[in-house]
Amino acid sequence: MIRFEPRGPASLRRMLAVTIAAAVAALVLAAIPIAFAGLSVFDAYGLMVKGAFGSLFAFTEMLTRAAPLILTGLAAAVAFRARLWNIGAEGQLYAGALAAVAVGTGLISGPSLVLIPAVMIAGALAGGLVMLGPTLLKTRLGVDEVVTTLLLNFVILLFVQMMLEGPMKDPMGMGWPQSEPILDEAALPKLMDRMRIHWGLVVALAASLGVYFLLKRTVWGFEIRAVGENASAARHAGIPVTATFVRVGLLSGALAGLAGVGEVAGLKGYLTADLSPGFGYSGIVVAMLAGLSPVGVVLAALFIASIFVGADSMSRATGVSNYLADLIVAMALLCVLVSGLFLRFRIRLVGDHKSRETAE
Amino acid sequence: MADPAQDADVVLRLDGITKRFGALTANGEVSLDLKRGEILALLGENGAGKTTLMNILFGHYVADEGRVLVGTSGNGLADLEPGSPSAALAAGIGMVHQHFTLAENLSALDNILLGTERLAALSSSRAPARRKLEDLMARSGLTVSLDARISQLSVGEKQRVEILKALYRDARVLVLDEPTAVLTPQESDTLFATLKKLAADGLGLIFISHKLAEVLASSHRVAVLRGGRKVADLPTAECDRRRLAELMVGHAITDTARTPGTPGASLFVLSGISAGHGRDALHGVDLDLKSGEILGIAGVSGNGQTMLARVISGLETPSSGSITLGESTLTRASARKMIDSGLARIPEDRHHDGIIGAMSVSENLAIETIRKPENQRLGLLRFAAMRERAKDLIKAYDIRCQSADSPARLLSGGNIQKIVLARTLETEPMVVLAAQPSRGLDVGATSEVHRRLIAARDRGAGVILISEDLDELMRLSDRIAVIHRGHLSAAEPTETLDRGTLGLRMAGHNAEDAA
Numbered sequence: 001m002i003r004f005e006p007r008g009p010a011s012l013r014r015m016l017a018v019t020i021a022a023a024v025a026a027l028v029l030a031a032i033p034i035a036f037a038g039l040s041v042f043d044a045y046g047l048m049v050k051g052a053f054g055s056l057f058a059f060t061e062m063l064t065r066a067a068p069l070i071l072t073g074l075a076a077a078v079a080f081r082a083r084l085w086n087i088g089a090e091g092q093l094y095a096g097a098l099a100a101v102a103v104g105t106g107l108i109s110g111p112s113l114v115l116i117p118a119v120m121i122a123g124a125l126a127g128g129l130v131m132l133g134p135t136l137l138k139t140r141l142g143v144d145e146v147v148t149t150l151l152l153n154f155v156i157l158l159f160v161q162m163m164l165e166g167p168m169k170d171p172m173g174m175g176w177p178q179s180e181p182i183l184d185e186a187a188l189p190k191l192m193d194r195m196r197i198h199w200g201l202v203v204a205l206a207a208s209l210g211v212y213f214l215l216k217r218t219v220w221g222f223e224i225r226a227v228g229e230n231a232s233a234a235r236h237a238g239i240p241v242t243a244t245f246v247r248v249g250l251l252s253g254a255l256a257g258l259a260g261v262g263e264v265a266g267l268k269g270y271l272t273a274d275l276s277p278g279f280g281y282s283g284i285v286v287a288m289l290a291g292l293s294p295v296g297v298v299l300a301a302l303f304i305a306s307i308f309v310g311a312d313s314m315s316r317a318t319g320v321s322n323y324l325a326d327l328i329v330a331m332a333l334l335c336v337l338v339s340g341l342f343l344r345f346r347i348r349l350v351g352d353h354k355s356r357e358t359a360e
Numbered sequence: 361m362a363d364p365a366q367d368a369d370v371v372l373r374l375d376g377i378t379k380r381f382g383a384l385t386a387n388g389e390v391s392l393d394l395k396r397g398e399i400l401a402l403l404g405e406n407g408a409g410k411t412t413l414m415n416i417l418f419g420h421y422v423a424d425e426g427r428v429l430v431g432t433s434g435n436g437l438a439d440l441e442p443g444s445p446s447a448a449l450a451a452g453i454g455m456v457h458q459h460f461t462l463a464e465n466l467s468a469l470d471n472i473l474l475g476t477e478r479l480a481a482l483s484s485s486r487a488p489a490r491r492k493l494e495d496l497m498a499r500s501g502l503t504v505s506l507d508a509r510i511s512q513l514s515v516g517e518k519q520r521v522e523i524l525k526a527l528y529r530d531a532r533v534l535v536l537d538e539p540t541a542v543l544t545p546q547e548s549d550t551l552f553a554t555l556k557k558l559a560a561d562g563l564g565l566i567f568i569s570h571k572l573a574e575v576l577a578s579s580h581r582v583a584v585l586r587g588g589r590k591v592a593d594l595p596t597a598e599c600d601r602r603r604l605a606e607l608m609v610g611h612a613i614t615d616t617a618r619t620p621g622t623p624g625a626s627l628f629v630l631s632g633i634s635a636g637h638g639r640d641a642l643h644g645v646d647l648d649l650k651s652g653e654i655l656g657i658a659g660v661s662g663n664g665q666t667m668l669a670r671v672i673s674g675l676e677t678p679s680s681g682s683i684t685l686g687e688s689t690l691t692r693a694s695a696r697k698m699i700d701s702g703l704a705r706i707p708e709d710r711h712h713d714g715i716i717g718a719m720s721v722s723e724n725l726a727i728e729t730i731r732k733p734e735n736q737r738l739g740l741l742r743f744a745a746m747r748e749r750a751k752d753l754i755k756a757y758d759i760r761c762q763s764a765d766s767p768a769r770l771l772s773g774g775n776i777q778k779i780v781l782a783r784t785l786e787t788e789p790m791v792v793l794a795a796q797p798s799r800g801l802d803v804g805a806t807s808e809v810h811r812r813l814i815a816a817r818d819r820g821a822g823v824i825l826i827s828e829d830l831d832e833l834m835r836l837s838d839r840i841a842v843i844h845r846g847h848l849s850a851a852e853p854t855e856t857l858d859r860g861t862l863g864l865r866m867a868g869h870n871a872e873d874a875a
């Protein structure tokens with residue numbers, strides 16, 4: 001029989017060890033379908049590592065992929081810290097991208113110094129406003145934000161498709177449902193020549209530090225932590241719980257919106273309905289892997305990004321579907337959730353209990 | 361110990377039980393015998409290991425060392441399989457937990473039969489079960505309406521269902537964890553009368569308690585636990601109140617004698633307050649708190665105390681009536697406004713409402729004043745100042761913690777309460793609301809709470825003390841009002857009241873009936 005015995009607070013070292021063990025377990029579990037696909041597991045993972053770290057190009061591609069994951073990961077982490085279950089980062093990302101395109105394709109003109117901040121603010125605002133509705137519904141009427149944020153993802157994606165087929169369709173786009181290209185002045189500059197890596201990564205890293213600072217050092221952060229850890233005690237102590245939820249909702253949505261800005265203004269240059277391969281949802285995995293720590297989000301995003309980029313590369317080399325990446329990421333989430341059990345409980349197998357024989 | 365003649369009567373033996381949780385030894389080599397027909401009181405402060413011991417007995421925990429033996433039909437003792445509640449049930453051990461384990465939406469009969477019926481039976485007839493229960497009820501005096509839903513029963517009736525549940529399974533040992541915590545004094549008397557009858561019928565009974573009066577009145581033998589170890593095991597006839605208290609605490613104690621306050625002018629007034637719905641609602645509550653007095657509010661749990669505390673704390677807006685503090689109206693005030701107006705609020709559920717377990721002691725001490733200039737500048741937290749202040753408060757209120765940075769969750773209940781006291785009373789509030797301030801605290805922490813409340817009163821604050829403990833109310837309050845089904849009686853001076861009168865009013869008889 002298995003017994004669970006509660007254990008004390010986890011040390012940082014044990015948390016790290018368990019998280020890494022979860023990631024390794026995910027890779028081991030994902031090896032099973034690789035083997036079924038008739039591939040050598042070591043070859044496959046070797047190709048994946050090469051695909052993510054094997055060259056400067058591979059490495060910068062991985063970092064490019066990590067940038068939006070950091071931002072959506074932060075969006076989830078900051079919301080989850082306050083126990084505001086924002087599952088809608090995907091929709092907020094598209095809302096941010098849509099706003100960036102709306103502002104950055106000629107609505108206003110000016111130098112980069114004006115246009116880039118304008119595009120970013122527009123995207124962050126749009127993402128935040130999308131999250132405002134579910135937050136107010138939760139605080140005012142007690143509507144479950146998991147449902148509202150999740151369903152809004154589809155509403156927003158369909159709205160984006162409508163805009164791309166209609167008013168925002170690029171007349172020069174050969175009939176493809178895509179927006180006009182973003183102005184050069186509004187585009188985020190590249191970080192390196194001939195590589196796709198752009199300033200979105202810097203924005204993401206700065207956001208990570210910003211969220212860390214907010215949570216650790218400010219009154220608002222104090223209130224977010226208090227509400228998240230024990231909303232009832234926070235309310236009793238006079239902390240404005242509703243206002244805190246609204247702040248967190250706006251911030252979370254804004255971070256996801258910024259991820260969308262980075263993708264259109266830094267990478268693609270125009271908006272399509274397949275802008276995000278599920279960055280919003282992967283952000284939840286990133287946040288959980290990181291234990292909701294804003295700095296940990298960066299590391300977790302790098303891990304997830306290397307799996308995505310590595311799996312793409314392996315898939316091209318071997319013909320094994322790159323759905324494998326989704327599989328590994330999903331496994332990683334499951335392993336991390338299960339690993340929480342190991343952090344909170346000591347698990348003992350009892351079958352050899354000495355008093356057992358005497359019991360009969 | 362191994363005298364066979366004595367063993368014949370023993371129905372339960374704990375032999376050298378040791379249980380550790382990490383560094384904490386919850387039970388250290390506890391040995392205990394229970395005989396047929398005996399009522400054993402297990403006495404100890406909170407955290408003394410009473411509940412852990414009983415949880416080992418019932419198989420919720422496995423002891424690290426030691427064994428549990430139960431009487432068999434052949435008059436011998438046999439080992440009980442550790443860690444198996446079903447084995448404990450099969451061996452005739454019944455347990456009535458402090459928090460009842462009843463399914464609210466099922467009938468009393470369903471709850472009693474739950475788990476005793478075959479999963480798939482061709483025919484299901486409950487007539488024999490009903491006959492057996494009616495017989496049990498007649499013999500023990502534990503009457504409940506078997507077809508009533510649990511949700512419709514009173515707390516006392518629910519407890520009877522729990523006891524019947526154990527008796528129906530032919531329990532030979534019955535363990536009751538703090539059985540009187542939720543009862544009126546009259547209900548408690550009835551309970552103990554029943555327990556005595558059951559003991560006379562041959563049942564072995566253990567009841568866990570920290571109330572000396574009921575232990576002295578209703579047990580045959582007392583085992584005292586302190587710090588996880590058994591420090592005394594003696595016939596109740598040889599004990600008195602003082603001796604038991606000292607055994608329980610481990611040192612001589614001095615009772616705080618009541619010192620009358622010097623009530624001044626009206627300070628904090630509720631008039632015609634109604635709030636909430638259902639059982640815990642308030643109906644037209646009037647209350648007039650004067651400065652320099654402790655106003656006690658007595659009542660059985662669940663009669664509106666929680667709602668009253670929530671209204672005064674600014675967590676619930678009354679549907680009618682008004683609240684005034686001095687000149688200012690606080691009828692619709694938020695928690696923030698209440699604090700800023702000079703109200704200190706000590707919540708009844710200190711773990712749930714009083715502290716944020718994952719945050720540090722220092723943060724918990726600062727939480728009510730986090731937006732005040734002493735804790736922040738331009739929205740940035742002033743950690744150094746917070747920690748300094750925390751250190752002062754930890755010293756002044758004797759909060760036992762590793763450091764100001766350790767999570768509040770790790771502190772004991774008494775020290776958690778000291779955090780709440782320190783942060784609420786340090787600002788010298790005009791009004792103090794103390795809801796069940798000593799519930800679950802040990803003797804030391806309780807007297808500290810009392811001392812602080814009296815000190816607040818003596819410097820001129822008005823204190824509202826909501827409590828279910830009549831001794832506490834009689835000892836501290838200058839006036840006492842009784843709350844029943846959401847109605848609050850007029851407060852009367854403590855000198856004119858006695859336990860009997862209060863008990864009757866708590867049960868819903870009004871002043872005229874009682875006279």
